[in-house]
Every structure is written in C-alpha cells, then in structure tokens.
Amino acid sequence: MKVKVLVGREEREVEVKEGASVAEVLEALGINREEVIVKLGGTIVTEEEPLEEGSRIELIRVISGG
Numbered sequence: 001m002k003v004k005v006l007v008g009r010e011e012r013e014v015e016v017k018e019g020a021s022v023a024e025v026l027e028a029l030g031i032n033r034e035e036v037i038v039k040l041g042g043t044i045v046t047e048e049e050p051l052e053e054g055s056r057i058e059l060i061r062v063i064s065g066g
Helices: 022-029
Strands: 002-007 010-015 036-040 043-045 056-061
Touching: 002 022, 010 022, 022 036, 022 056
Parallel strands: 002 056
Antiparallel strands: 002 010, 036 043, 036 056
C-alpha cells in the first residue's frame, strides 16, 4: 500500500505492506522515531498507529538542546 509522508515542505510516497504502522513507515524512510512527532489527520499519534492505503502523515522534527 502507499502512504504519503510530509516532511517539512516535501511530500514523499512510501510503499509499505498492508496494515503497516507508523513505525514501519519511519523505518522504511530511515528516520529515528525519537526525532519526530507524527500527525495523522491533524492529530498526534503513536508509532503503533495502523495506517491505511492513502494515509497521509506529517512528520515534525523534534529539536532539543542544552
């Protein structure tokens, strides 16, 4: 199935297995799940959130400093 991923102003389409979770999409993109917040339909979701064909998630980079 195909999932759309918005990172900043760039939108990508990722092919993952049917019923994949957010974590599987992040893994396919090589993104550390601790470095992003994920929104689905305007709501923040966890990495375990299952996705459907055509889902569109937005990744927001977490910035930390010290």
